[in-house]
Amino acid sequence: MQLLIDFQDSLLLGIKEDFKRFLKEKINWKQRMIGIKGPRGAGKTTLMLQHLKFTLQKSHVNGLYVTADHPWFYKNNLLDTAMDWFQQGGQVLLIDEVHKYPNWSRELKNIYDGLPQLQVIFSASSALDIYRGESDLSRRVISYTLPGLSFREYLKLSEVGDFPSFSLEDLQKRHREISQEVISKIRPLPYFEKYLSRGYLPIFVEGENEYGSKLEHIINTVVDTDLAYISSYNAGTAAKVKKLLGVIAESAPFKPNIASISAKLGISRDRIVEHIYQLKDAKILNILLAQGKGVSRLQKPDKLYLENTNLSFAINSSPDIGALRETFLLNQLLNAGHEVFEPKKGDFWVNGITIEVGGKNKSPKQVLNEGEYLIASDEIESGWGAKLPLWLFGFLY
Incomplete structure (x- = not known):
């Protein structure tokens, strides 16, 4: 003892x-x-x-x-x-x-x-x-x-600023007031860019230059070791799961064609779906089901995402900016405890609100007739009306 x-x-x-x-x-x-x-x-x-x-x-x-x-x-x-x-x-x-x-x-x-x-x-x-x-x-x-860091927590751990968290309702109704309070103390956009690439896990404090290699090691350890303990993986299974992850990472976020992936990797369709949900449980992937569907592990995911934006940079040195924006928003919503679905129009549906994600010039025309909606816009410090800064969703927890 x-x-x-x-x-x-x-x-x-x-x-x-x-x-x-x-x-x-x-x-x-x-x-x-x-x-x-x-x-x-x-x-x-x-x-x-x-x-x-x-x-x-x-x-x-x-x-x-x-x-x-x-x-x-x-x-x-x-x-x-x-x-x-x-x-x-x-x-x-x-x-x-x-x-x-x-x-x-x-x-x-x-x-x-x-x-x-x-x-x-x-x-x-x-x-x-x-x-x-x-x-x-x-x-x-x-x-x-315990998920990875929110953008708010990243700012605190980086000793940039200490801010409270806000509910989704707060952001919807008071986003301009909240963002003005933040930007009176810091310029959030440069820090947000750093957070997307190497700020999701607290290990960034050990050295930003080593963050990428440590994240790659974490991915390998999750598949080779953690899932081996939990799902009785052997070396052959781990190799197949890594190939599956590689296929997903090339295109995420995307609507998966399970039959096509099955044929490409030589893995049964049922096993493909099983591995996708295992990677979701291991916080390597996030999945999205269509609005109105029940949540079940037997259902084919309607859309696949990497779990966080740092994984995008670990796997692809120049990830697509549109994919990063969607990945970030879904990640923060899920980590804050929200159920999120894919709407018929727009990117996400949560708490009766349709959210469309885009750059600073993103217009609401795609979701104007979808009831309550929000436009999550990147590259802006403060918004107006139904348009609010994308980075502000990083204050949900």
């Missing part, structure tokens, strides 16, 4: 509280079992360690952080570790990357049922369905998702 405590203490030395992800204030930290999912590099580990150092330890609550791939677990199992920690006065056990532990759901269930006075907080890959393990956790765990 001392080995784990020493490992934890070493990590805590480098943890600061000057920047906190938006999710920290939204989590109900009193729940007995909390799951935090999210893409690699989004800051799940830092979030847990901040909670341990600045909340638990300051409140004199005994917490222990472990990571599921630590050599400790070569000879020790998770349940016995939790039992030992509880017997030594432990009150909270924080488990990082739980998906890397065999039989994770069964052991979490046993800890929950057998140690009712021990709180468990764990992190996992975005692709992990924590409610569908071999043991039912649906009644036991409260799950949260």
